[in-house]
Amino acid sequence: MASIALMVYYCIDKFCLLRVWRPTGFVGTSISRFSRKYFFSTAFFGLCMMSTFWWSGYPYDKLCKCNLNYDNMCSRRFETGTYFDNNNNNDIFSVTETTDHYYYCNQNFFSKYQFPHLPSLFG
Numbered sequence: 548m549a550s551i552a553l554m555v556y557y558c559i560d561k562f563c564l565l566r567v568w569r570p571t572g573f574v575g576t577s578i579s580r581f582s583r584k585y586f587f588s589t590a591f592f593g594l595c596m597m598s599t600f601w602w603s604g605y606p607y608d609k610l611c612k613c614n615l616n617y618d619n620m621c622s623r624r625f626e627t628g629t630y631f632d633n634n635n636n637n638d639i640f641s642v643t644e645t646t647d648h649y650y651y652c653n654q655n656f657f658s659k660y661q662f663p664h665l666p667s668l669f670g
Contacts, residue, residue, distance in 0.1 A: 610651065628642060
């Protein structure tokens with residue numbers, strides 16, 4: 548069955564190659580020069596702009612590290628001590644003075660345009 552299908556494709560392609568398809572006209576180097584000069588430059592600039600969105604959002608967990616300059620974002624801090632998980636996992640969490648605190652931050656950077664795209668600027 549497969550050999551019949553391949554034979555049909557071969558016959559159709561041979562007919563199209565020899566009778567239907569024609570050589571294209573001479574275009575020259577104008578299209579390639581235009582592409583190099585404008586298209587690739589524009590595409591590279593777009594790549595750089597989008598990379599700032601992707602780089603700043605990594606690891607895409609919607610968490611921003613608390614900073615002393617943003618006290619209003621980090622108003623709820625855990626006191627040092629030991630905490631137990633309430634989900635029946637019997638996990639124990641310890642909080643010390645060196646524990647990093649995080650807050651929720653919106654990483655949908657397309658909602659408002661601001662450059663540079665830093666999570667701490669969006670809150």
